[in-house]
Amino acid sequence: MIKRFEDIVAWQKGRELCKQIYAITKNQRFLKDFGLKDQIQRSSISVISNIAEGFERGSNNEFIQFLYIAKGSCGELRTQLYIALDLGYISGEEFDKIIKVASEVSRLIYYLIESLKVSKIRGAKFK
Helix, strand or coil: CCCCHHHCHHHHHHHHHHHHHHHHCCCHHHHCCHHHHHHHHHHHHHHHHHHHHHHHCCCHHHHHHHHHHHHHHHHHHHHHHHHHHHCCCCCHHHHHHHHHHHHHHHHHHHHHHHHHHHCCCCCHHHC
16 A cells, blocks of 8 residues: 555656656757756656645546546656657667657556546545
């Protein structure tokens, strides 16, 4: 049983993804594009922040709602990675490495949503 949001694998992988995004956005090409740099960083933060916030709400229905937001942010992040690749801000190798993690995070969120939908447990605040 998960007691803290830090125990959620999707959050753990999302944290790893966030660190990778911050690492690649430190390069000179990215630094010149303030808009994309800020947006891709915010998207990565949004993924893990929404997982944490939803969990802390204490209700499965609210958690699911926030997980959908996190999944949406993950899709936004993947789109921004394509843009960064197309503009030459990241290499194909960097793209492949990070898109793989982003796709895994998205899948993990999806499976978590699906498991919560069929769960009989309503959430911590209903105990």
